[in-house]
Structures are given as C-alpha cells and as structure tokens.
Amino acid sequence: MKLILTTIPLITCFSLVNGECQDPTVATTGSGIPLRDRFAIRTVGCRGPVPMEAAEFLDDQSHIDRERIPERIVHAKGFGAKGFFEVTNDITKYSAAKVFSSIGKKTRVTVRFSNGFADKGGADTQTDIRGYSIKFYTEEGIWDLVALNLRVFVINDPKLFSSLAHASKRHPTTNLMNATTFWDFLTLRPESTHGLMWLFSQTGFPCSMRNLNAFGINTFRLVNASSEYVYCKFNIITNQKIRNLTIEQTTKLLSTDPDYYQRDMFYSIEKGNFPSWTLKIQVMTQTEADSAPFNYLDTTKSWPEDKYPMIEVGRIILNENPANHFAEVEQIAFSPANLVPGIQTSPDKILQARVFSYMDTQRYRIGNNFQQLPVNRPINPVHNNQRDGHMAFENQGGAPNYYPNSFGGPGSSCRAKNLSAPYYASGYVREYLSDTDYFSQPRDFYENKLDDEGRKFLISSIVKSLSQAFEFIQIRAIIMFANVNQGFARGITEELLAIKGQPEALAFCGIDVCSP
Known part of the structure; x- marks a missing residue:
C-alpha cells in the first residue's frame, strides 16, 4: 500500500544567489504574494501590539475563519x-x-x-x-x-x-x-x-x-x-x-x-x-x-x-x-x-x-x-445567460447575457425538445392524500421477503430504538405494526416488556403476548 501522507522536511534548504535568499517553494498569500516570515507576526516592537498592516496574518486567519461551509441539513456526514x-x-x-x-x-x-x-x-x-x-x-x-x-x-x-x-x-x-x-x-x-x-x-x-x-x-x-x-x-x-x-x-x-x-x-x-x-x-x-x-x-x-x-x-x-x-x-x-x-x-x-x-x-x-466548481462542472461547454454573483469565475467573456439577441447567443436544443415527451395531466387543484394502502407491501416484506433470522433482527433493532421513546408512543408503534402482522407486533411487545420488566405496562395495546 502506498504512503498516503507526503513527508515534508521541517528545515528548508536556502541558498544565496547574488546576496539574495533563494527558495524554490516560496509560500504566498492567496493573491500569490510571497510571505516574509512564516513563524512570526508583525508587531510594533518586540512586545508591541499587532498593526492592521499584518496582511499576511489577516489573509491566513480570515481564510481559516471561513473554511467550513454550512453543514448539509441531511446527509451531512x-x-x-x-x-x-x-x-x-x-x-x-x-x-x-x-x-x-x-x-x-x-x-x-x-x-x-x-x-x-x-x-x-x-x-x-x-x-x-x-x-x-x-x-x-x-x-x-x-x-x-x-x-x-x-x-x-x-x-x-x-x-x-x-x-x-x-x-x-x-x-x-x-x-x-x-x-x-x-x-x-x-x-x-x-x-x-x-x-x-x-x-x-x-x-x-x-x-x-x-x-x-x-x-x-x-x-x-x-x-x-x-x-x-x-x-x-x-x-x-x-x-x-x-x-x-x-x-x-x-x-x-x-x-x-x-x-x-x-x-x-x-x-x-x-x-x-x-x-x-x-x-x-x-x-x-x-x-x-x-x-x-x-x-x-x-x-x-x-x-x-x-x-x-x-x-x-x-x-x-x-x-x-x-x-x-x-x-x-x-x-x-x-x-x-x-x-x-x-x-x-x-x-x-x-x-x-x-x-x-x-x-x-x-x-x-x-x-x-x-x-x-471543478467537481460539479460539466465536461461539455456551458452556454447560458447567467452571469456574476459570488465566486463567478467562468463568466463567458463578452457573450450576450440576454436572449433573444442579434449576436449569435445560444438557442434551444432541438434534440432536447424532441426528447421532452408530453404526458397527460388533469384534475382539480387541491390537496390530495396519497394511496391509503399502508400495510399490504410491508406485510409482504415481513412475511415473504424476510426469513426467520431477518424477522428476529428487525424486531430487535426496532426495540433498541423504540425502547428509548415515551411509552404511549411505544404503544402506538405496536398498534401500527400489528396492522402488518400480529406476530411482528407481539415480538416487539415481548422484547419491550423484557427490557421494562413490567408485564402489565403494555397490556392495553391490544396484543396478546401469551398467544403462540
């Protein structure tokens, strides 16, 4: 396996040419300006305050202050x-x-x-x-x-x-x-x-x-x-x-x-x-x-x-x-x-x-x-009328930023239009509930797609999470899963009771824990 981290020597070798310090790997600011000193900030005297002209520090610190973009609301990790x-x-x-x-x-x-x-x-x-x-x-x-x-x-x-x-x-x-x-x-x-x-x-x-x-x-x-x-x-x-x-x-x-x-x-x-x-x-x-x-x-x-x-x-x-x-x-x-x-x-x-x-x-x-950004950029050229904004670095030169125009601006794609197959839609505009058949596919999943080991795993993993919820919510979950399969709900109930040590606690949820 190849080494992942590249080792960098702690001491850089400098040479003097015509009395000037030469270094082939000079550190710079984000604007490419060579840094004067990587180890010490400018101060007024040896123990004095830092002047606002400490541009190298300001460039570095202001960047690290902004190095984390907002976390994704979901799928953050x-x-x-x-x-x-x-x-x-x-x-x-x-x-x-x-x-x-x-x-x-x-x-x-x-x-x-x-x-x-x-x-x-x-x-x-x-x-x-x-x-x-x-x-x-x-x-x-x-x-x-x-x-x-x-x-x-x-x-x-x-x-x-x-x-x-x-x-x-x-x-x-x-x-x-x-x-x-x-x-x-x-x-x-x-x-x-x-x-x-x-x-x-x-x-x-x-x-x-x-x-x-x-x-x-x-x-x-x-x-x-x-x-x-x-x-x-x-x-x-x-x-x-x-x-x-x-x-x-x-x-x-x-x-x-x-x-x-x-x-x-x-x-x-x-x-x-x-x-x-x-x-x-x-x-x-x-x-x-x-x-x-x-x-x-x-x-x-x-x-x-x-x-x-x-x-x-x-x-x-x-x-x-x-x-x-x-x-x-x-x-x-x-x-x-x-x-x-x-x-x-x-x-x-x-x-x-x-x-x-x-x-x-x-x-x-x-x-x-x-x-x-490179990771999001398409491999084919982009031609549109969008311009400017923060961090715009491909502004398409002097191409027209409006359409229609008389200067050869990009038009519609016949191919894309031909592949936009129409479909029929009609009806009153209002709020509609989706299909109310909530349990037939879950029932098929539990009874026909899972084996005994899979059903046992499902029950145990649900209980591990559900046991941390309030009891009235546990009861509501059991009732919901009973619509899928009575044995499924019974298994959840039994494991919850074993954790709680209170056989009567969930008795009124409608699941007979004593039935085979």
Missing part, C-alpha cells in the same frame, strides 16, 4: 470515491440518453456515500438511512442519480420534508438525538411503516458500503428516439456479496471506529480492491401504470420484481480516491433536477419537490455559482 460507468446492455429502446448510447461506452462518475440524519461528526454505523449519490459527467451535461439503501421512502408528500428532518435531528431544547420525536412523528404517519421496516432490517446495517444495494426511490421517465416514454425506477445492485453487521457489531463500532465505512472504502480502493455495482432499471408503460394495483408514483411503494423485472444497464466501478476531501466530497452538489435528454421527471410529488429543494440548498450552502 459522507465520503466519496471516483470511477466510471460502463454500458453493458442496450436499453436505447427505452432511452435515447447519450450516456446509454452504445455497449462499452464509459462515463466518468463521482459517488458520495452518506448517512441520512447523523451529524457530520456522527458514527457511520448508527441506525440511519444510507445515501448513495452518483454524478455522471456526460457529453450532454451532468446527470445526478440520488439513491438510498431503502427500497422505499418513509414519507410520500413533500409537505412533510421539514418535519421529517426536524423529528430525526437533535432536539431544539436539549440538543440531543431524541427517539421520542423520531417515533412520535413516524407513528403518526402510517405510510412510514414500509420504510421503517427497511430501515431497521438487516439491510440498514451493511457490513460496508461496498456491500450495499441502493435504490433511486423516485419514479422517472425514460424517453427514446421516437419520443415514446416509459416510467422507470433506477436500482444500484452491489457486485460484492451482501453482508450485514449484527446489532452487537454496530454497537461496538459506534465507539471503536466511528468512521468505519469511510475507512473501509478508502483503503479498499487504495489497495486496488475496486468495488463495483450493476445499474438496473425497472420499467412500466403508461398502460401498465394505469392498471397497476398500487400508486406507481408513491415513494412508499416498491415495484414488485416479478411484474416489473430488473433490466441490466451497466456497471459502476470506483477505482480512485479523492485527492482532496473538501474539494471533491464536501463541495460536491447533487440535484434530481440534473437530468440529461432522454431522462425526465414524472408527476412523482416527492421528485417534483426535490427538483427545487436540492438546487436551493446547494445555492445556500456553497453559493450561487456552485456549478462552476
């Missing part, structure tokens, strides 16, 4: 890697996106792995949603695919975005993580049942991020060269063996190695053990969507693989670590709004809201010109 995407199967009948244009075609990617609600200094292995976001540097611009390790999300209406974040983050009074607020909110939203079961299943505790599947929980549309579209789900399937941690292992790692996932990924790549995933899609025609027994646009619903099988698209290989974490991981900015011709949004309400939310948060966090 993360790490990244670089690599490529290679097409392995022809899906041009579904999408005319150039990134899929031919088998063997390679596209550079940067991936960021993250925890959903943990602070930036939190532990990798704590119970949390895992993020897997991919930035594809395509010839037609940036394509961002934002995915989670959960097959489904915990809410299906964007009106609840802020409440989900607040309930899952630190309490505003104690500044402590609070199981009561987390479970209080989600047990009042029964559509969260499916996502909660994925979160607390073995899937939520991968042995490493290399052993993780991820799912683009939103519904997209793929458009082919004939302007025909299908609805699509993106799935990222690991080519490493699926391996998960036990509850005991996660608890131990919380204190012994809080950066466990990041360390594993970095040194795996450093040793040449490059992880890979297969990108797969599920597709649904409009006719199939109209007759589907569930709301295909609901992020709390999964698409059954027996009816909508996985179709291989290509492989993602990560073979390079970031040269600088801040520049290539902290400053990377993803948005579901970044969709190239051949990939479009759908009426998925969560996706529609994310198109705004992600771009908005990046402009607050990094600045109005965040897309000009």
Whole structure:
C-alpha cells in the first residue's frame, strides 16, 4: 500500500544567489504574494501590539475563519470515491440518453456515500438511512442519480420534508438525538411503516458500503428516439456479496471506529480492491401504470420484481480516491433536477419537490455559482445567460447575457425538445392524500421477503430504538405494526416488556403476548 501522507522536511534548504535568499517553494498569500516570515507576526516592537498592516496574518486567519461551509441539513456526514460507468446492455429502446448510447461506452462518475440524519461528526454505523449519490459527467451535461439503501421512502408528500428532518435531528431544547420525536412523528404517519421496516432490517446495517444495494426511490421517465416514454425506477445492485453487521457489531463500532465505512472504502480502493455495482432499471408503460394495483408514483411503494423485472444497464466501478476531501466530497452538489435528454421527471410529488429543494440548498450552502466548481462542472461547454454573483469565475467573456439577441447567443436544443415527451395531466387543484394502502407491501416484506433470522433482527433493532421513546408512543408503534402482522407486533411487545420488566405496562395495546 502506498504512503498516503507526503513527508515534508521541517528545515528548508536556502541558498544565496547574488546576496539574495533563494527558495524554490516560496509560500504566498492567496493573491500569490510571497510571505516574509512564516513563524512570526508583525508587531510594533518586540512586545508591541499587532498593526492592521499584518496582511499576511489577516489573509491566513480570515481564510481559516471561513473554511467550513454550512453543514448539509441531511446527509451531512459522507465520503466519496471516483470511477466510471460502463454500458453493458442496450436499453436505447427505452432511452435515447447519450450516456446509454452504445455497449462499452464509459462515463466518468463521482459517488458520495452518506448517512441520512447523523451529524457530520456522527458514527457511520448508527441506525440511519444510507445515501448513495452518483454524478455522471456526460457529453450532454451532468446527470445526478440520488439513491438510498431503502427500497422505499418513509414519507410520500413533500409537505412533510421539514418535519421529517426536524423529528430525526437533535432536539431544539436539549440538543440531543431524541427517539421520542423520531417515533412520535413516524407513528403518526402510517405510510412510514414500509420504510421503517427497511430501515431497521438487516439491510440498514451493511457490513460496508461496498456491500450495499441502493435504490433511486423516485419514479422517472425514460424517453427514446421516437419520443415514446416509459416510467422507470433506477436500482444500484452491489457486485460484492451482501453482508450485514449484527446489532452487537454496530454497537461496538459506534465507539471503536466511528468512521468505519469511510475507512473501509478508502483503503479498499487504495489497495486496488475496486468495488463495483450493476445499474438496473425497472420499467412500466403508461398502460401498465394505469392498471397497476398500487400508486406507481408513491415513494412508499416498491415495484414488485416479478411484474416489473430488473433490466441490466451497466456497471459502476470506483477505482480512485479523492485527492482532496473538501474539494471533491464536501463541495460536491447533487440535484434530481440534473437530468440529461432522454431522462425526465414524472408527476412523482416527492421528485417534483426535490427538483427545487436540492438546487436551493446547494445555492445556500456553497453559493450561487456552485456549478462552476471543478467537481460539479460539466465536461461539455456551458452556454447560458447567467452571469456574476459570488465566486463567478467562468463568466463567458463578452457573450450576450440576454436572449433573444442579434449576436449569435445560444438557442434551444432541438434534440432536447424532441426528447421532452408530453404526458397527460388533469384534475382539480387541491390537496390530495396519497394511496391509503399502508400495510399490504410491508406485510409482504415481513412475511415473504424476510426469513426467520431477518424477522428476529428487525424486531430487535426496532426495540433498541423504540425502547428509548415515551411509552404511549411505544404503544402506538405496536398498534401500527400489528396492522402488518400480529406476530411482528407481539415480538416487539415481548422484547419491550423484557427490557421494562413490567408485564402489565403494555397490556392495553391490544396484543396478546401469551398467544403462540
């Protein structure tokens, strides 16, 4: 394994040429002005005050005062890697996106792995949603695919975005993580049942991020060269063996190695053990969507693989670590709004809201010109009428900053227009509740997708978190899970009673703990 840290000698060798001090590696200010002295600040006399003209110090200190950009509201803790995407199967009948244009075609990617609600200094292995976001540097611009390790999300209406974040983050009074607020909110939203079961299943505790599947929980549309579209789900399937941690292992790692996932990924790549995933899609025609027994646009619903099988698209290989974490991981900015011709949004309400939310948060966090940063910049030229603002360093010279104009300014793309397949939408504008079938898919997940060991793990991991919530919320959670399966709720009740040592405490929740 090659040495990561470059050693720098403490004493620099200087030479005198014509009586002047020569140094081939002169330190400078941010403006490139050579520093006079790296060890002492200017003062008025040996023990005097520091004058305002101490520009070298002011340049250095004012920069470090601003070296941390605002933490992401969610997915604050993360790490990244670089690599490529290679097409392995022809899906041009579904999408005319150039990134899929031919088998063997390679596209550079940067991936960021993250925890959903943990602070930036939190532990990798704590119970949390895992993020897997991919930035594809395509010839037609940036394509961002934002995915989670959960097959489904915990809410299906964007009106609840802020409440989900607040309930899952630190309490505003104690500044402590609070199981009561987390479970209080989600047990009042029964559509969260499916996502909660994925979160607390073995899937939520991968042995490493290399052993993780991820799912683009939103519904997209793929458009082919004939302007025909299908609805699509993106799935990222690991080519490493699926391996998960036990509850005991996660608890131990919380204190012994809080950066466990990041360390594993970095040194795996450093040793040449490059992880890979297969990108797969599920597709649904409009006719199939109209007759589907569930709301295909609901992020709390999964698409059954027996009816909508996985179709291989290509492989993602990560073979390079970031040269600088801040520049290539902290400053990377993803948005579901970044969709190239051949990939479009759908009426998925969560996706529609994310198109705004992600771009908005990046402009607050990094600045109005965040897309000009190297890690976010497309490989193809940018031509638009956007100019100026903080840190604008690609202002397109003297090109017109308005349209239309008489001086050859950029116009519309016929190709992008042809690949903007229209779809029909109608109805009264009002607030609509999503599908109220909250429990059939969670029931199938518990009864048919999990084995006995998986069901036991799910119950224990739920109880570990739920036991820290107020008792009336524990009761509400048990009642909610009883709608999934009585044995499931009974198992949670029994383990909670064993912890509390009060057999009568949860007796009125409607679960007979004595039944077989």
